[in-house]
């Protein structure tokens with residue numbers, strides 16, 4: 331990163347991690363130049379003779395004013411080799427392979443191997459990885475008990491996943507990091523499928539070791555060995571969403587391990603971040619919206635009503651993409667290939683119409699914002715086509731994204747620097763202290 335900064339701006343920050351100087355350089359080079367001014371020789375040097383001035387209190391405030399970035403927009407907080415999101419061209423590359431090539435062709439295990447090892451596996455590597463993952467599926471007793479308790483209280487599935495995730499080191503607190511990563515990856519879908527059964531009043535099924543992760547997930551949900559087109563659809567979905575730059579939940583996971591905390595804490599926190607409706611919680615509401623609209627002629631008045639009330643349309647807009655999310659196309663194709671019922675055909679056709687109207691109205695109501703369909707819209711449709719209920723969409727997403735969280739954690743652990751941004755103080759200064767009995 332330092333070389334890139336040097337090349338682009340003529341000077342570089344020697345820090346790694348979420349450094350204000352570095353962030354400022356990327357987001358506002360002219361302000362950064364001011365901050366790099368060589369007024370004092372007492373301040374730490376950037377390594378090139380240019381030095382930062384020591385800051386007095388008002389200057390610190392001024393620096394704070396300059397670096398505050400709403401929603402951390404444009405801040406580069408990590409270097410990664412895992413995935414690249416090009417929001418202007420609508421491209422996503424996972425460990426060097428485009429999502430369009432990877433998602434419909436690789437098995438889930440093959441794609442995770444690529445993500446974790448930065449290389450496509452040989453047949454022997456893949457077989458050994460699949461075998462290790464299959465052998466690690468069984469949940470610790472603490473996780474099973476947590477799920478039983480949660481089901482008795484009808485806790486929402488994503489919350490139950492977060493609760494159970496926190497127990498995954500109960501049986502093996504001292505497992506090596508890589509071994510623990512494999513266990514977590516293997517166990518996430520088992521947690522979700524087990525909870526699905528428990529909510530239906532059924533005991534969870536034993537995971538099977540002769541099936542791949544996606545087939546085993548579908549088997550544990552339904553009790554039936556799934557047909558290959560359904561397995562393919564789920565693998566395509568999981569491959570599509572396994573990693574996506576420094577999204578909110580991935581950032582959460584990286585912050586947690588940057589303190590030298592552990593993988594279980596990181597994935598538990600990441601589930602918490604994912605569940606919000608602005609991030610991974612969108613597909614349920616997106617499908618709910620399609621159902622509420624109900625018919626093609628109702629789409630425009632319904633969507634106009636929402637936009638008139640300044641409400642957000644779920645499944646549209648993205649922090650990074652200013653064009654259509656490439657994952658939406660991959661998933662729309664995958665949904666189209668699923669063998670479907672007549673009822674699903676109707677929902678699919680309606681969803682396509684709703685999408686068309688929504689994109690048109692977003693351009694009218696929010697001109698210039700580049701609001702397009704995001705991955706969650708077709709996630710909803712695909713998972714609905716696989717027979718999942720809306721409250722299992724986000725947990726099913728998590729069963730794949732956990733591969734990305736873990737990969738980022740391993741990468742962050744190598745970097746070693748704590749992620750610690752700054753805040754801009756906007757509160758009162760010099761508030762007098764008043765004794766309690768003298769307060770009005």
Ligand code: ACO
Pocket residue numbers: 401607608609610612641642643644645646647648649650696699701704705706
């Ligand atoms: N519907 C209506 N208006 C929208 C939408 C939307 N879906 N998304 C953004 N806008 C509007 C905002 O109101 C804002 O308008 P303004 O400039 O008049 O104030 C403008 O577009 C810019 O929005 P921001 O809030 O700056 O966009 P941001 O990058 O912060 O948010 C987000 C991105 C959270 C994804 C947003 O587009 C959104 O809320 N979408 C709906 C929820 C959703 O689908 N989330 C899933 C994202 S994909 C994922 O996380 C896996």
